[in-house]
Amino acid sequence: MSFLTHDHGGVVYHTSSILDAPGLVHGFSTRLGGVSEGWFSALNLRGGGPEPDVRENVRENYRRFCGALGTDMRDVVQSQQVHEDTVRHVTAADRGKGLFVTTDYTADALVTDEPGLNLMVFSADCIILLLHDPVTRAIGAVHAGWRGTALDLPAKTVREMGRLFGARRSDVRVAIGAGIGPCCFETHDDVPDAMRSAFGGGVEAYIRPRGAKWTVDLKEINAWRLREAGLRKENIDICPTCTACHTDLYWSHRITGNKRGVQGALIGLTEVRP
Numbered sequence: 001m002s003f004l005t006h007d008h009g010g011v012v013y014h015t016s017s018i019l020d021a022p023g024l025v026h027g028f029s030t031r032l033g034g035v036s037e038g039w040f041s042a043l044n045l046r047g048g049g050p051e052p053d054v055r056e057n058v059r060e061n062y063r064r065f066c067g068a069l070g071t072d073m074r075d076v077v078q079s080q081q082v083h084e085d086t087v088r089h090v091t092a093a094d095r096g097k098g099l100f101v102t103t104d105y106t107a108d109a110l111v112t113d114e115p116g117l118n119l120m121v122f123s124a125d126c127i128i129l130l131l132h133d134p135v136t137r138a139i140g141a142v143h144a145g146w147r148g149t150a151l152d153l154p155a156k157t158v159r160e161m162g163r164l165f166g167a168r169r170s171d172v173r174v175a176i177g178a179g180i181g182p183c184c185f186e187t188h189d190d191v192p193d194a195m196r197s198a199f200g201g202g203v204e205a206y207i208r209p210r211g212a213k214w215t216v217d218l219k220e221i222n223a224w225r226l227r228e229a230g231l232r233k234e235n236i237d238i239c240p241t242c243t244a245c246h247t248d249l250y251w252s253h254r255i256t257g258n259k260r261g262v263q264g265a266l267i268g269l270t271e272v273r274p
Contacts, residue, residue, distance in 0.1 A: 003175075003239045008068035009033070011043065012249070016175035018237035021134050023271030025118070027069045028128070028177040028239070029263045030249045034061035036261060044251075044261025045122060047099075053261065062099060066118070071268055073099065075118045080106040081143045085151040087160040090117055108148050109157040111140040113165045118268035124251040125180040125243050127218050128265040129154050133167035139267050144222060146187075150194040154222050155229035169230030174223075174237070177265050178250055181242030182208065182217040185254070191216050199225070 003014050011033030019026045034043030040053045043065060047058040059073070066073040077090050078098025088094075088107035092114055097103045110119040111131075119141040121128050127149065131140035138161045144153050154174070161167040192214045195203045199221075206217040206224065223236050243250035243263075251260040 003237065006068070009064075011064050011068040013065065013068060014177065014239065016130070016237045016239075018173045018235065019130060019132050019175050019267070021132060023115075023137070023269060024132060024139070024267070025069050025071045025270050026130050026175070026265075026267040027065070028130075028175075028265045029065050031251055031261065031263060032249065033064055033068075036061060039256070039259045040261040043263075045264040046262040051258075059099070065264075066266070069266065071118055071266075071270065075116055075268060076120055076266070077110060077117055078103060078120050079108070079110055081108050081122065082106045083145050083147040084108055085148065085153045085156055087111060087153075087157050089160075089164055090114070090119060092117065108144070109140060109142040109153055109160075111138060111157060111161055111164065113138040113269070115269040115271060118266050120264050120266045122262040122264045123177070123179060123243070124253040124260055124262050127179040127222055128177045129222065130175045130177070130265050130267040131157065131161065131172055132267065133161060133165070133172045135171045136165045136167045137269060138165035138167045139269060141265060141267055144218070146191050146194065146216065146218060149218050149221055150198045152198065152225055155225045158226065158229055158231065170232055172231055173235045174226055174231065176219050176222060176236070176238045178239045178241040178243050178263075179219060180244050180252065180254060181219070181240075182206075182215040183242055184244035185216050185218065186210055186213050187216055188213060195221065
C-alpha cells in the first residue's frame, strides 16, 4: 500500500492504494491547480474565514478537484469543523451542504453508506483520514487535530460505522493523509498532557522531549489508536508528508496562521449496492 500523486491538468492530488475499490472515489487535495489568488493561491477549498476567498473561485476549485477525481461537486457534503468528537450520519438530505446549502450542524467526522454522496473534511496541518469498509460499503471522513486525536475521534468513527452499518473493525481500511509531522509539531505541556490523560502510558512512544517543549506524532497516535480499536495494521496507510515542511504543496496554519487556504480529503460511493 502506498500514497500516489496524480496530476490532472495541473490539479495535483493524492490517493491511497488501500482505498482502491470498485464504486469508490477518493482523493486528498494539495494547493496546486486552482484559480484562487494571494493567500489562497491556488486550489483553496474554503470559502469562509476571517478574510474569505472569492466565492466563485472556491466553486471553480471544487469543480476542478471533483472533475479530476471523476465525481460531481454537487454531491459534496461538508461540515462545520469545531475540534470536537461528533460523528454525523450523512444522508441524501445533506447533499450540497457547505457548498450549495447552508450547513446546519457541526461535526468533525462524517459517515454514510449511501451512494452519490461525497464526504469532505479539511486541514491546514490537522490530520485528515478517509475510511472504507468494502464489505458493508460504509465510508467515513475524519478531521482530527490534536484535540480530536485526544478525543479518539477516528476510533469513535469506526465504532459508529459498526453501530450504524454493521461494519466490522477488522474489515475497515483507513488512509491517513498529509498533516503536520513530529518534525514541526512542537508544543508546550498541554498537548502531551491531553494525550496522556486520554490514553495513558502507551502514548509515550509518540511523544518526545525537545528542550523545554515536546514533539507529538499525531498520525502515529491515530494509527495506534485505530489498531487498539481492532483495525488490522495492514489496513492502515499513512502519508509520510509533513504539511509544515512542504508549504509549496500544502497550507500550514503553523507556518502562516490564518493567512492561508485549506486542502481537503474527499471520499464517495459511486455505485449502488448490488
